[in-house]
Amino acid sequence: MFNQIKNQFAEFVLSKPRKTILDFETPLVRLETLSKKLNIDLWMKRDDLAGPSFGGNKVRQLEYYLGEACSQNADTILITGAVQSNFVRLAAASAVRFGMKSIVQLEQRVSKQDNNYNHSGNVLLNNLLGAEIIHYPEGEDEEGADRALYVLAEKLKKEGKNPYVIPLSRNKPPLGALGYYRCAEEIVGQQDSTFDYLIVASGSGATHLGLVAGMSLLSPSTKVIGSCVRRDEEMQTERFRLLCELINSFSGCPNFLTEQDIFLWDKALEPGYGQIGPLAQNAMKLMAQNEGHLLDPVYTAKSFAAVPGLISDGIIGAGSRVLYVHTGGNAAIFAYQNEIQKIMKK
Ligand SMILES: Cc1ncc(COP(=O)(O)O)c(C=O)c1O
Structure with a gap:
């Protein structure tokens, strides 16, 4: 059954028309300082470098x-x-x-x-x-x-x-998710050993969905966790459940993704979409001041906050091999410069 779905899903992805916009593999880099600081083996997929005009997922x-x-x-x-x-x-x-x-x-x-x-x-x-x-x-x-x-x-x-x-609304076939099935293939080809956890932003859910589909078929022991950037865990779970049903019917694999594939964390969402709460503020500083990489206030500060957050919650254990997918968004930093200046003064 597993191999049948794996082959059928791969064929389904290949059958859809695609135009190349990203013509290289984005790097998979180890975050050395944060690995030591957080006591895990932390890597980052640089999808912030993907494509033109500052790139992104x-x-x-x-x-x-x-x-x-x-x-x-x-x-x-x-x-x-x-x-x-x-x-x-x-x-x-x-x-x-x-x-x-x-x-x-x-x-x-x-x-x-x-x-x-x-x-x-x-x-x-x-x-x-x-x-x-x-x-x-x-x-x-x-x-x-x-x-x-x-x-x-x-x-x-x-x-x-x-x-x-x-389209934006959740009842349309999640075509964009196929790009993140391909990203999962890329990650599996780049990794030298399997990741225990993969952490990514979950907004519309398309990136998260594609990674869940890809990793569940190509690296089943990796647990993919979506960090909520748009809706709380309850609402995003409902949305994601629907997305799983849609991709199952869209791909002709009705028994593929189930409830068991849904993991969400929403503690950095507060005070709401597009606003920067304390966990997101800390995450922005943590990344910038230890690794020199930038996170944006709307998406990646919140998604990266899940890494220290899930460690404090006791979900990610010491020594775990963790992949954080950086989805870009840096252009928005300049739109939020007043808020960021305030954060830096704290
Ligand atoms: C930088 C960035 N990261 C993450 C996301 C969330 O991705 P998705 O909508 O596929 O869940 C978005 C969505 O616009 C984004 O712009």
């Missing part, structure tokens, strides 16, 4: 969306996300590569009015990349935000354009 997901868009001869990419969305910025950069226009819809997910948040970081880069920026007033209405894009797509079709919508 969404590039591997976009390889599949752009693959589908190109197979439909699309000329315009439509995407929605938070004002400081890295996904939107990377979609704009990737669209350029394939000669497409991009229209990016920015949602008010965070009640912040400052100039840096609204104009610097990823917003500045969207402009530089030539994206057309439109706005959506809600931040917690995924279906509504998608609907607005589909309405716009219909209008563009009437004008003779061929638009492609990258």
Whole structure:
């Protein structure tokens, strides 16, 4: 049964159109100082280096969306996300590569009015990349935000354009997750021995889902833990359960992922999406001041906080071999400069 699912899932991934945007393997590096400090064997997958325009995890997901868009001869990419969305910025950069226009819809997910948040970081880069920026007033209405894009797509079709919508809502097939199944293959090819734990951000859940799918087939003794960056553990568990069902039916492997594959940790999420609580602040400092690597306040500070957090919770034991997947997001640091300056003064 296991080998049948393994082969069937690998064939399913190969059957989907993909456009190469990331043309190298991202490095797997050992974090020497933090390994000593935390008393574990800590490694980091540098997916912050993946792809153009400061890179990030969404590039591997976009390889599949752009693959589908190109197979439909699309000329315009439509995407929605938070004002400081890295996904939107990377979609704009990737669209350029394939000669497409991009229209990016920015949602008010965070009640912040400052100039840096609204104009610097990823917003500045969207402009530089030539994206057309439109706005959506809600931040917690995924279906509504998608609907607005589909309405716009219909209008563009009437004008003779061929638009492609990258959907956000959780009931669409999780195509982007396939990029992280491929990342799991890459990790397994790079590792010299098996990791006990893999820690990654869980937002839309696509990165986490792809890694769970990949590691459960290719390195089954590695426990993949998603650190919640968008919703609390209860809500993210519900979302992830649905994503598991979707990928099972999408791939034609109905008995593949189950409840047993879901591990989430949400203690660094507070006080909420896009806001930096104490555990995330400590994580940013811990990484910057011991390893010289940067974490962003929205995603990676929260996901990395799970490493010391799970050690204090007694889940990750001394000497464990741990892989942290750095998913990028550094462009947003400049949008949060006021908050970061305050943290540094503490
Ligand atoms: C830098 C960064 N890390 C992690 C995530 C979460 O990834 P996912 O939405 O696939 O769960 C995002 C999502 O936008 C992101 O931009």
